[in-house]
Every structure is written in structure tokens, then in C-alpha cells.
Amino acid sequence: MDSDSEDSFEFEVEDETTHVGGDGSVVPNSLSRSQAWNLYVSHAFSTWNARGYEFAAILFTAAAYPDTLVAAALRMIIVYFSMILFSGWVGNWVEHSPNRLRTLLSTIIVNRGSVILGSFFWILILSQQDLVGDEASFVLPSNAVIKGIGFAVAVTFGIIERLSSSGNLISMERDWVVTVAAPVGQAYDLTHLNAVMRRIDLVCKLIAPILIAAVISALGSIRLGVVFTGLTSLFSIPVEVFSATRVWNSSPVLQAPRAVPPPPQPTAATQSRSWLARTRQYFHGFEMYFSTVVWVPSVALALMHFNMLTWRATFITYLINVGYSLNTITIARAVGSVFEITSTVITPRGIRYLGKTRRRHARLPSDDDDESGVGLIAGDHEEDEGEDRDVQTVVGLQRFGLWGASWQVVNTIPVTVALWAISALKEDESLSAVARRVVGEQASPNLAWSIILFSFLALSRLGVWVFDLTTQQLTQTLVPAHQRSSFAGTENSVVNIFELLGAVAAIAFPRIEQYRWLALASLVSVVISWAMYADWVRRQRGHLVHWEKLAQGVRLR
Template identity: 75%
Template sequence: MDSDTNSEGSFELSDDRDYENGNGGVPPNGLTQAQALNLYVSHAFSTWNARGYEFAALCSMIIVYFAMILFSSSVGQWVQRSPSRLRTLLSTIICNRGSVILGSFFWILILSQEDLVGQETAFVLPTNAILKGIGFAVAVTFGIIERLSASGNLISMERDWVVTVAAPTGNPYDLTHLNAVMRRIDLVCKLISPILISAVISVLGSIRLGVIFTGLTSLVSIPIEVFSAKRVWNSSPLLQAPRAIPTAHPETATQEASRSWISKTRQYFHGFEMYFSTSVWVPSTALALLHFNMLTWRATFITYLINVGYSLNVITIARAIGSVFEISSTVITPRGIEYMGKAHHHASSHHRDEDDESGARLITGDQEGNRDIQTLIGLQRFGLWGISWQIVNTVRQLSCVIIFYLYIRISTNE
């Protein structure tokens, strides 16, 4: 008990001692500033390496995404059923960084062959199609492991650790605040990590050195991530408590093993039926459709741009501009929701405000405050503006594509 108390006390910053409970200890519900900082550091290094390797290993990412579709649910179930939160998170960190390091080694073997090495003269291997094929298969396998472990790390951190240690609503470091910071960290890493890798390749003039840089970054980040995660875990009794795992009866397990593939398929589609019977499918489907776009900066689109002749520097700059807009949305959206939710800014639509408030009261109940009602109204209005702007831009882009296509056809016929 004394060691736990000492570890908690040494984990605090001086600014965290002025809590309303009047003592200098860790607040019973919520995070201290130092705990939150360590949580952010661990998450930042995880997302940094994930974004960097995603950008560096474009060729294999298309195959990796198919594997993600098949095995992601199994990873989520493993995270949910693991009793120790710390062991689960550390396993994903070690597995992820190890797969990046080993994958980088095999990419070096592929890129060091004589037909791919270019103007470099150091460490040149003779061209061997069999070795190249085997190396590519192994590198893709490690890429699949990297993506699955990154998915497990994300689930463990954002869906388990953050939810467990978050303070009650309205307090510092509540769930809304932690989610916003986590999202901002992800977007910043999405912006900076590819730029840094592209800059290394451009300055050094070697793709192989860029691969080595990616592997070394993963190697260096392992102790930092592990140290930060352990500090948060050591100071949080909530995280140290074993997770409640539902136990399956032996009869149920025997029935599951003896079921035919037809019944398993029926059960699989029954899950879809349960999903669409809830109200959560509407916002989750809307979020999924947000990425249903060929112009999204993913492996497919970036690989296509490289194949048609765009340089890596141009692609990096374009992606960076898009990431800047994404980061700005995390600042603009809360203020826009707050602005739209204030009724005095929309005096011309007074009757509609009453309808919105009546609908909001049906959701929140009469016991909720006026602030919650304004937030719901702001979400409705700001979301409507956002989707309307997306539709307008989609129609405009489609019109430009059609006009350009007709212009090419007319010019060709002439």
C-alpha cells in the first residue's frame, strides 16, 4: 500500500494538488495532469508510428486492408476478453513495433536488389525474383500484423483505458476532453509523420534510408510508450482492477463447436439484424460513409497518384494541406456547435427553435439543463450545414469532371 501511495504521489505535478477535495493526493475520479500527459505521450507515439508506416508501405496496404476486414473483429474480442489491461496494451505495442522493425528489414532486402537500388552503390544484392517474391510476401505478412496490432492498440487505448480513467462529465479530463485531445493527436501525427518521412527520403535521396528511419523510429518509441503506459497504470486503481470477463458455460462452448457453417452464417447475419434494430446504426453508418470516397488519402489513392507520375513530395504537400483542414475542424466544430445552439443568434427562426427544443427534451428529458438542449440544437444545425456543404461540393466536383470529360471527347473528335 505504501509503495502504491508513493508512486501516485511521485506521479503528480505541483499544479495538480489544488483539488476541491482539499488534499494533495490523486483525485478519486479522474486524471491528474501528469497522468493525462503520459496517456497522451503513449497514444502519440502509437499513432505516429502507425501513420508513418501506413505512408511508407503503400504497396502492401491494399492487401492489408482486406486482412483487416477479416480479422479486426477477432482482435476486438481478444482485447475485450483479456483480464489485464496493461498486459493487453503492452502486447499490442511490442507486437506492432516488432512487426514494423522486421517488416522494414525485409523491405530493405527487396529495395537493395540491383534492379531497384538505383544510383546507390552500398549494399547491393544481385537481382533474384524468388527472393524478391518471398521478401514481399513476408513484408506483407508483417504489414498485416502491424495493422491488426495497431487496431488492437487503438481499441485498448481509446475504448478501454480512456473510458476507464475519464473523469465524470464536467470535470477536467472528462471523456469528451480526452476524446478530443486523442483525435487531435491522431490528426497531428497524420500531418507531420508522412511529411517527415518524405523529407528524409528527399534530403537523403534514398528510399532505403527512409525505410531504415521508419524502423529506427519504431525501435526508439518502444521504451517511451511502455514507460508512459506503466506510469498511468501504476497510479490508477481503476486500470489495475481486473476486467470482468463473461464466462461461457461448457455446454454453450460445446454447442458452439458443433454448430454447422450454415447456422454460423445465420448467426452472423443475425448480428446485422441486431445492429440495424438499434438507433446507433444511423450515426455509425454516416461516419463510415464519410470514408467511402476514392479521393480519401489512403493507400489506394496514393498508389494511383504515384503510378500516374506524381512525385512523393507533391503528394505529401497535398496530404498535409488536407490534414491542416482536418485539424482545424477540431477547433471550429465545437465553437460552431456552441454558436448554432444559442437561440439569440437565430431570432428569425424562433418557431423552429421551439420545435428543436421540444425534440431535444424528448431525448434528454426535462431534468437536463438548458446547456444540453443548446448543444443538441447546435449539433443538429451544424451537422445540417456540414452535410449540405459536402453535397454542394460533391455536385460541383462531379460537374467539373463531366465538363472536363466532354471537353476531352470534343477535342479528340476534332
Template identity: 50%
Template sequence: MSSLEEIELEVTTRGDVQSDRTSASPQPLSDSHQNGMTRSQAWNLYVSHFLSTWNIRTYEFAAIIFTAAAYPDTLIASSIRGIVRTLASICFSSIVGRWVDHAPHRLKTLSSTISVNRISVISAAVLWFFIVRGNTTQGSLESTSSITRDTMFGLILFLGVLETLSASGNMLSMERDFAVTAAGPDGQPYDLTHLNSVMRRIDLICKLIAPILISVIVSATSVQIGVVIVGAMSTASWGVELLCAKRVWDLNPRLRVLKTIEIGDSSTLLQSLPPSSSCHKISQALCRYGQDFENYFSSEVWIPSMSLSFLHISVLTYSATFITFLLNAGFSLDLITIARAAGSIVEISSTVVTPIGVHYLSKTKGYGRLRGVVTRTNEDSEDSGVGLLERFPEQQTATEAGLERLGLWGISWQLLNLLPVVLALWSLSPETTTTTLPTIISRILGPIAPQPLLAFTLFFFLSISRLGLWIFDLTTQQLTQTMNPASQRSSFAGVEYSFVSLFGLAQHVVAIVLHRPEQFKWIALMSLGATAISTVAYAGWVWKMRGHLVHWERIGKGCECVKVRLRHVR
């Protein structure tokens, strides 16, 4: 066998491994399978995803308001709720992902996550209703005793864990299984790049509008009515969401094919223990949990995933920590709100830029490696058109190359634009970081910032850096979708969610340790360092996969063309 045939066989085998190995029968699928997703399927998918995301984002913000109303004189309840949700995500996200991977029926899996999420939100809304009513009624101690209130809050914490895990399961099932399987081939109107971009656009719009809407409702009416509306929205959307998901499943033959569950060999330790013993069950759970992390780090695409997760340790975003510092530093709430809205618009624009960028960069002919195989081509040779590259699955390879290149552009864009942000934060004078209550209140009510040029530099570059972040997020998401075996997509993403929560928790710990406003510049510098580390790690991975970062030969040709033109001008 020639070396060329060996390379072809290697790539074909790899494509078979990475394809969705879910066929329950050798029967070929219908023409709709070959033609990809239709417009009707796509819109039903978008509606189902919108309703899920809208309810998740609404309750996520509404629960903060409800907690503040239930415990108005302390931050302990809010902190406990945040810690419980974060720890649940760290500990159980990979387990949820493994469950999504091993569940054979895609529609039942997605429907289960939707139903559990709605039941937990509706049940929590009922409990919130009685807690809030007790706090707003005269003689609240008679209506709702402290013990009863704390008991109901404990139940809400448990329901919050279910809500968090079911929301993660919904995203994993929809983004890593449902959408990947239903998407059309690369280059078609509803391919995976298009679906990911639209679904992320829906998520970002809901993230922007849902908190504003629930705030307006609570401000115009009362917290009690806000609780009722949140529960009513979850109840009303439940059936519609299930119906839209079922319609996509009915119209797409690939979704209806049951997944094949692969069961690995048991370890020697597990075989030596009685199957019914508690030690066996605990050891089995721990082994599976460890296996998820082992599969994660053995994946070809774990470095981009870890680079994206590591960015969540940064405070250089419009988070509660950063906004609190800005208020202490003298920036008005009005200005911060406008800047945050501008940043959201930039984030949404990334969902438009990404498909265009992937399409453009996928057309660029590559120099270097394709998945570890040297594939240098000569653009000036006609024979190169029928050379080695034609023996690869060209469309898929080109799309992955475009994703890798655009991802590098995205994270580099973010890093470069955060440099002026950090410089601006270091330029804040010590006098602007006083923390007295009257000063903070005056700045909340103040219309402008004390240093206009500094404010423009800070907010402009911070906002446009969000474009690079979300481009990198979208490209990394699709790389992890397509470069992992179908049987490990969701468990891989579950481990990624665990790291995201872990680094998010680390961000808050750092903010607690360096809690003084004048120390925030060091947190900002560490955030910039974290972004730089992610950029270098991802660039190294691209170098390994592509064999290059910059087409120096093209730059050389461009310089030669410039020299020739200058000679003609002279």
C-alpha cells in the same frame, strides 16, 4: 407508480447499462475518480497515443516506398500487399475488437497491441533491409535471389497482417476502452469530447507530417537508410510508449479496475458437438463472428456508424485514385500538393471546432424526444425548469444532443460543398483528359492548372468539405463510445472497421471497372450519391432520436421579431 417515476426509473436503468460495468468490488473509488482526469494523466495519454500513431503512419507510408524499391518494374507486389491488408481488416477487425472487450486487464491489453505492433514492424524492417540491399547492390541476383526475395516478401505480408491488426487493436483499446474509462465527466477540462478531439488532432498531424518526413529522408539518403530509421524509431519509442501508458494506468483508479467478462449462453448446435472437435471450434468461431455483427445492427447507434463507414466508398478525397485523375486532367502536381496541404489544415481545424460546437449545441434546449421519451418543454414557463428534463442525467443527455446536432451539421456541410466539386469535375473538357505519358509528365512539372477558376472551385470546396467530414467522424465516434455498453464498445468498433475496409475495397473495384479518365465523372457522381445517402440516413436517425431536425417554432419566433422591428422602423 406514476408515469413520471417510471420514466425516471427507465432512464436510470439505461444509464446503469451503458456505464462501465467493470467494478470488481463494491468499494468506492478515491476522490480522483470523482474529479476526473488530471493534466498529468492526459499528457501521458497523448504521448503514448502520439508514439503509436506516429509509428503506424510512418510504416504505413514507408512500406509503400520499400515495396516500390523492391519491385521497381511492376505494381503487382504493391497491389497484393494492399489486398492482403484490406482483407485482413475485413475478416478479423471484429475479432480483435471482441478480444479487447473481453480482456479484463486494460493495461496488459494496450501493452500487448503496442508490443505486437513494434515486433512486427522491427522484424519487417530487418527483412526489408536485406531485400533493398540486394536490389541496390551490384550483382543483386547473387546477393538476393528472386526466390529468397519473394520468400522474405511473403514473410513481410504475414508481418503486415499482424501490424495492421495490432494497429487496429491499439486504436480500439486506446479510443474505445482506455480513453473512455479514464476521461473526466462531461463538462470537465479533460472530458471525452476533449480527449477525442486532441487524439484525432494528433492522428491527423501524424498523417500529414510522417509521409513528408520519410520521403525527405529517403530522398536525401537512400531507401536502405530509410528502412533503418523506420526500425530504429519503432525500437526507440517502444519503451517510452509503454511507460506513458502505465503511468496513466497507475494514476487513474478506474483503469485499474478489472473488467467483468460476460459469457453468453451457448447455442444448441454448439452444445451438441464434442468440445474438442474441430467442427465445434469452427462453429464457435463463426457463431461469435456472427454475434458481433448481430450486436452491431441491434445497437442504438449503428446507423451513424454505417453512415460514416459508407463515406469511404467516395473518391472525392485526396486519395491516390483522385490524384491520378487530376494529373491526367491537366492539374499540376504542385497545385495538387498545395491543395492537399490546405485540406489537411482544414481537417486539423475540425478538432478545434468540434469541442466548441458540442459545448454550444449542448446548451440549446431541446424540443421533441430524448431517447424515445417525449420531453417537450416550454421556455416561457418557470415550472419547466423543474419539470421532466431535470429528472434525466442532464449533462450526459445534453452532450449527446449536442453531438447529434453537430454531426448533422457536419455531414450536411460536406454534402453541400461536394456539389460544386462534382459540377467542376463534370465541367472538365474532354481535351483535358488525355493520358499519354509525355502529357502526364509535363503536367507534373507544370506550375499551374489550365483552368484557374475551375481549379479554385474544385480545390476550395473539396478542402472545406473535409471540415464537415471530420466533424461528423468525431461526433459519431463519441456517440458510439457512449451509447454502447462497455462490454461491446470495441467489438462494435471492430465491425465498423470491417465495413470501412469493405467500402474502401469497393471504391477501388469501381475505379477498376470505370478506369478511363472520361468515366471519372460518373464515379464522382456515385460518390456524391453515397454522401447523400449517408446524410439522409443520419438525418433520419436524428429525427428518430430527437423527434425533430429543425426548430420551426424558433424560426417562427424569429420571423415575428423581424416583422415587429420592421414595423418600428417604418
């Protein structure tokens, strides 16, 4: 891979080291330890609730419709489709909201309210007689129509929960964090904040589902699990509001009014409120998205969400059906989570290391540049040192992101091969293995292939989250400030397009023996994602590998 850079390249880095206050004064960005910890606490509670309800809704749906996967698949498709339609609107709303605190608190209140109200309808669904029996203290008569209506309302609140969670994440990651981040190289710079907040997300992703499952198991009631989920959302509201308010009250740059983009001028088409006008307005967000310099890395990362060799419901169902115990799956998933969390530790170091370049010409556009396009020479002036650090950060992001995507491809190949081998062995089971299943014993998958499958699957998670972190910071850095939130909303729509395609593919190939083809499709999607990103880096950097230096090194040997 690219180990050094001596070429010219151009990109735009938004300056976030200062902020213009409401009185016109320039306020330098700074973040104290107390502010950072309050920011982390608010984000942790939001992420905990989002990750917990995401898992809980799967359990509630399975308990409400225990004899079919149709309800679970239908809920996933409806939620994904709604996110595709409305995520862009959420991002646009965040972008046009002048008060940062009011925007963030609105997402918190709406999110927690939707979970609490949704929990009420889940209780009604799960209290029907055919699901709880006659021995329960609170039982409702079974009624398929009422159950269907309750499920539809619960799914609707689930959509609101996902959209408000998305708005909270956009407001936090694309506005608050970028605004308060310290200059590059200082404590609490953007790379550090991104890594810590992603680490919080991954820890919540690991622990929140385990806690909910443990509570349901200990209490012996799925309905009490619903109550636990609703109460958790209720009690977290004051903590989140208090933490976010403390950060806002102590930060002049957050309190300063945002530069809100002017609303589009009304035309005859928009005034008519026709479906064609609304469609054009919807696709305007995609026009903006694909006009940015970083749409290729963003789409490449979104394509990773089609990958079905991840710990989603379909993959877990496949593993159970081929003979893996729930304990084995839980342990393997936990090991993978350790590698995911490790990515947040090594990414800042990798960005700094690979960003150390010996550049002859590195250019950042400025208003003083003439039409000849002659850039600044890093190090010529003391005032260029901050710009030089920004350049090095972007170089490090590009390089380390490519390493992450490459690591994902390299480790996905043996995962796919192992899954094909396990599926083939499953089909070729001997008569004795079939006989064991008849008497109630499940034939265990091949040990060697199982070790390969779970080892490389865990290693692959390191690469995908390195790629995720670096791409996130590239979009934070290279997308203009007045477009960040709208970009993030449209980006979320693109992510959900590939999530939806993955769900549809799982429905189109529902049999266990067909999962090998889904695994192959997943490998193809990962390779395409790598190719898109590698081509983008090549066009930005002018090369991927210094072949002349590689040849020189070979000759020296």
C-alpha cells in the same frame, strides 16, 4: 437544421462518472493534467508509427515493383480483406481482456515487432540487384520467386501491424479514454479528450509522411528509409510503455478489474469446430453491431470511406496524370490537413452550443422507471443536473454531426463538378497542347476549375472530421460498456468493407478518363451517408427542422 428542441426523446447513456472498485467502493472518475499528457504521449507515438508505416509501405511497394500498379493494388486488397475478417476478433479480444494495461502493452509490442520484422524483409526485397544496381555496397542476386515470397511475408507482417494498430486504437479510444474521462462540462471530459486525441492523429497524418519522404530524399536511398522506419518503431517502444504505465499506475479506475462478459456456452456445433460454427461466431459480432441504437451513424460514417475524392493513392495518381505537379498536390493536401485539424477545435464548441436546449421532457432510462415510461423532468432535482448535461451532450452530438455530414455533401458537389470539367477539358485539348506534351511540356489544368477543386476539397475535410468525431462519441456514449470493444472491432470491419469496395472500383475503372465516374460514385456515397444519418436523427429527435419556427421567422421579416 434543428436549432432547438422541445420534444421528447429517449436514449441510453452509459454512466461513466463513477466506477466500482475491486472492494466494492465507488471511485469517482478524475484525470489530472499529468495523466492526460501521458495519455496523449502514448497515443501520439502509436499514431505516429501507424501513420508513418501506412505511408512508408506504399513507397516500399512502389520501389519494389516500379513498373506496375498490380502489387500496390494487391497489397491493399489483401490488407482490407484481412481487416474485414479479423477486426471483429480483435475487438472481442480487447473486450474479454480483464487487465487494461496488459492489453494495451500487448498491442504496442506486437505492432512495433511486426514493423521491425517487416522492415527486415523489405530490406531483402529492395536489395536485389535489379532494384539497386551494382554500385550498392549490399546487393542480392535478383530472384523473382524469393522476391515474391519476401513480399508475401512483408504483407503478412503488414496485416499484423494493421490489426495490432486497430487493437491499440480500440483499447485506447473505447476503453481507456471512456473510463478516465471526467464528467461532462469538466476539464478532460470525453468531448475534450476525443478532440485532442483526434488532433494528434491528424497532425501525425500530416507530418509523419512528410518526414519519411524527406529522410528518403535526403539520404538518397529507399533502403535507408526502411531502416529509419524500423528504428523509429524500436525507439518508441519504451516511451509508449512508460507513458501508458504511468497513467495506469495513477488511476484507480483503470486498475480496477474490468467486468468481462461471460464466454458463450459451448454447444455441439461450436465443439465440432466446423466451418459453419466459425461462420456463425463471426456473424454474431454483426448481429450485436446491428442491434445497437447507433449502428446507422456508424455505417453512415463507414460509407464515407468509399469516397475517392480524398487524398488516397488513386486520387493522387489521377491528379498527377492530368497535369498537377507534386508540389501543387502537397500544398493542397497540407491546406486540407489544416481544415481537418480545425475540426478538432470547433467540434467541442459546436457540441456545447447546439446541445443547449430548452427541453420540456428529456428522458434517460433508469432502473427506477416504471412500465408507464414516464421520464424525469430536467432540473426538478439537483441530482439530475449530471443527467441533464449528458442529455445535452448527446443532443449536441446529434445536431453537430448532422451539420458536419451536410457540410461534406455541400462541398463535395463542386469538387465533383470541377473534376468533371477538368476531365472534359483534358479530353478536348487542342493540337497545340498535344504538341507541347510531345516535346516534354505538360499542359496545366484550367486555373479556375483547379481553384474550385482544391478549395472545396479542403473545405469538405472539415465536415467529414466533424462527422467522424461526433459519431465516435455517440458510439462511445450510447453503446453499453460491455460491448464497446466488440462494437468497435466490427465497426472497423465495416469500414474496411467500404475501403475494399473503393479499391476494387479503382481497379475496375483504371483509366484516367474514367475517374470522373468514380468521382460521381463518391458523391452518391456521400449523399447516401448524409441521408442515412439525417433519417436517424429525425427518428431520434422527431424532426430535422422546426418548420413552424422557420415560418414564424419569415413572417416576422
